[in-house]
Amino acid sequence: MKHRLNWSAVLFLATFIFFLGISAGFATQITEHQAETEQGALPDTWTYDPVAGTLGHCNSPWVLRVVAEGTNLTVSGIASLPAEPAPLPLGDPVGGGFVIKEIGESAFAWEYKIAGDLVVPDSVTHIRDFAFCCSVEHEKSGTLTLGNNVIYIGKQSFDRNNFRGDLTIPNSVVTIDMYAFTSNFSRKKGNYGRFSLGSGLRSIGECAFSGCDGLVGNLILPEGVLSIGPLAFYGCFGLFSVTVPASVSAIGSGVFFEPVDLKHVIYEGRYPVSVGTGLYDYSHSVTSYVYAAHADSWQAHVESGSLVAGDAIWQGNPIRLCDALFNPLTVTLDARGGILDASRVHAVRTDLPYGFLPIPSREGFIFGGWWKEDEDTASPVVPPTMVMAQTNHTLAAHWYTPAAPGHWIYSPTSQTLCHSDITWVLQVATEDGIHLTIVSVVTEPPIPTLLPLSAPVAGGYVISSIADDAFYMCQKLSGLLIIPNTVTSIGAQAFSYSESLDGPLVVSGSVTNIGVWALQLGNVESMIFLGEFPPVCGSVFGWSATYYIPSVHAAGWNPHVANGPVEAGNATWLGRPIRLLEGSGLTTRHTSVPVPYAWLSGYAGLVTNGDFESAAWGDPDRDGMATWAEYVAGTDPTNDTSVFSVTIDAGRNVHWLPDLTPDCAYTIDGMADLRDSVWGPTNAASRFFRVRVERRQP
Known part of the structure; x- marks a missing residue:
């Protein structure tokens, strides 16, 4: 017994010494690391070198040229670029008490080396002309966050950077100069973001937001804005409505030029001192609204009719009194068991669209949209849905239990189609209870995704037609799109301007009616029509596409093409080339080896429903x-x-x-x-x- 105790004591002693040695070594490592940290730069910080006049970052290849005034730094240029596009961590602090106060003229311009999200820190007050013009690698672009103390945004300061997401102008910003955000937030890159302007804004320059067609919703210009430059919102296709405050005294020509979705512009004050021409050029669907208290100042400028009588025309479009319209309300969102990260209460106005509302999540369920409370038979609320309620109200989340994998599930109660695997919820209509017409999109995926229209509908239901505007400007369509052989009709503008869709697009032989502009798609290079020439066919399709048809149907297409026949290889249709499918170079995308469509088509019955991939x-x-x-x-x-x-x-x-x-x-x-x-x-x-x-x- 005594011998065993001594042996145990030896084991214990050895173990104690072993761990003691480890502890001592660990303590030494910590001490050395702390000493190194105290002597060098802190993690994720910039270090100012007053001799070289540069800012270097401890964890980034960027080296910036700066000019110092006391502890305030102005970034004047780039001393050393990264070899490949890389994030620019401007939001990280500068050691030694220095701060970045300004981004100088052309500081990052024309280099295309910024990748990912860009954060302008709160210390910055001025972003000078051309500061970030053409500085972002387009295929690696991210979001833009502006600091809360920016006062001035210079001309072309963020021009042509293809930023994504929302654009929020802080309350501190006073001036947005000309072309400041031109050609960003593009629908062609799948952007679908919100747009808000801060309360301190006074001046919006010429073409300041031109081409930002992926910014959507109801835009309220803050009270205090004095001037809006020419073409300021040119090509902002996604704006549903704009409210112009009484403070505005000057509006430039063509300010809302080509407003595709714009329906309502509300002017809250008297007629401005200066108003340009062609405010709504290329649109005949905009109505301007003014208040009766200011009607006399506006009546003098209408082109015809009377505001009181309700038939006045101004800027080539109707103008009406709106005292009984556009009352401010709040809508409360009830997630019904789901989780909602954003605010539950949102400001809306009667007779204007709801705009984009946040999407909740719920484990084991698919979100089916926001619905009027306790009205399961009503249509769901989608972004263009008009607010008809006259009082504050609640919208409730509608949830679906997923269907069998790879299927659509139809709800006769809500008149919707929900896919089992992808977050697509579609509004549908039916006359016979079996054949379904897709009317609009209720809920779309968060990123551009395949739309599996050829997937079966559980319960024997059939997708038979696609209504006018059903997927108009939907930026969440991506990849291959097959119009299945159950569909006979595609309505006008059904898929137009869905610029994330890159195809190929396959139209099954069952389609006999294609509406005007139904397939006006800029990024689809290949459109395949598997049937005879449709008896009813609109006049405008993809402006960059090549059309393909099977040789068996060439005789029926030849009377409708130019420079025919199609078999000769020089024919055009609607201004674009049309060729035989058998001679095309089209191949499958998602197989281990690309398989030519022509080879697959050579075996009778092999390709069904136009689905070459399957x-x-x-x-x-x-x-x-x-x-x-x-x-x-x-x-x-x-x-x-x-x-x-x-x-x-x-x-x-x-x-x-x-x-x-x-x-x-x-x-x-x-x-x-x-x-x-x-x-x-x-x-x-x-x-x-x-x-x-x-x-x-x-």
């Missing part, structure tokens, strides 16, 4: 090889006796059929024993062989 993944002859693999091997995907075969002759020569040399490359691997784990080059010991086939890409 056809390439299928195994119609049930021989265990997917169709894309049969393409590689050169076998017939519809014939189970057509297989890739390999033989070895008496001279140990390996043969295979079919042999598609030179279109395919063949590699023979060997193995001495099947229990080996690795195949390798053949040698004298090889007793087992395999042949690998690789399609050469044209």
Whole structure:
């Protein structure tokens, strides 16, 4: 017993010494690290070098040129650029009590080396002309956050940077100079952000927000704004309404030029001292509104009619009195078991659209939109839905239980279609209870995503038509779009200006009616029409597309094309090339090997519903090889006796059929024993062989 105790004591002592040694070493490491930190720069900070006149960052390749006035620094240029586009951490602090006070003229201009989100720190008061003009790598752009003390935003200061997300102008900003934000927040890049202007704003320069077509909703210009420059909101397609305060005394020409979604402009004061021409050029759907108290000042400028009589025309569009309209209300959002990160209370106005409301989440459910409280038979509230209530009210979340994977589920109560796997909820209508017409989008995914219209609808329902404007300007459509062979009609502007959609677009042969501008798409390069020429066909489609048709239908298309026939290879339709599908270079995108559409079309019945991707993944002859693999091997995907075969002759020569040399490359691997784990080059010991086939890409 005594011996065992002594042995235990020795073990304990050794263990204690071991851990003591570790503890001592750990303490030494901490002490050394602390000393190093105290002597050097803190993590994620800038360090000012007064001798070189530069700012260097401890964790970033950017080195900036600066000019100091006391502890205030003005960034004047770039001393050293990153080799590749990289985040610019302007929001990080500067050591030694220094602060970045201004971003100087052309400081980062024309370098295209900024990537990701850009944060302008609260210490900055002035962003000078061209400061960030053309400074962001477009394919790596992020959001823009402006500090809360910025006073001046210079001309072209953020021009052509393709920023994404929301744009919030802080209350501190007084002046936004000309072209300050031109060509940012683009719908073509999938942007769909909110737009708000701070209370301190006094001047908006010429073309300040031109081309920001991905900023959407109801825009309220703050009281105190004095002037709005020409074309300030040119091409801001997504604005539903604009409120112009009584403080505005000057409005430049074409200020709302080409306002695609704009329907209401409310002027809260008397007629401004100076108003340009063509405020609403290229739009005949805008109505201006003024208050009766100021009607006399406006009546003198109307082009025809009377404000009192309700038939006045101004700037080529109707102008009306609005005293009984646009009352401010609050709407409360009831998530009904969901989680809502944003505020539950939102300001709205009667007779204007609700605009974009936040989206809640709920585990195990799919959000089906906001609905009027306790009115399950009413239509859901979507961004363009007009506020008809005259009092404060509540909208309640509608939730769906997911359907079987890869299916749509139809709710007769709410008249919606909800997809099981992707956050698409569509408003639909039906006359016979079976055939569904897609009317509009209720809820869309947070990022551009596939719209699987060809997926089946659970319960035997059928998507039979797509209504006018159903997906108009929807920026969450991406990739391949198939109009399934259950659809007979595509309404006017059904998919127009959905600029995130890049195709291909496949229109099944069942479609007989295509409305005007139904497929006005700028980024879809390939449109495939699988049927005869539609009896009813609109006049405008994709302005960058090439059209493709199967040769079997060429005779029916030829009377409608120019420079025909299509078979000759020079034909155009609606000003764009039209070619035979069999001669196209179109291939599948999501298979292990790109499979030509023409090859798939060569087998009768292989492609159904216009879905080339699914056809390439299928195994119609049930021989265990997917169709894309049969393409590689050169076998017939519809014939189970057509297989890739390999033989070895008496001279140990390996043969295979079919042999598609030179279109395919063949590699023979060997193995001495099947229990080996690795195949390798053949040698004298090889007793087992395999042949690998690789399609050469044209």
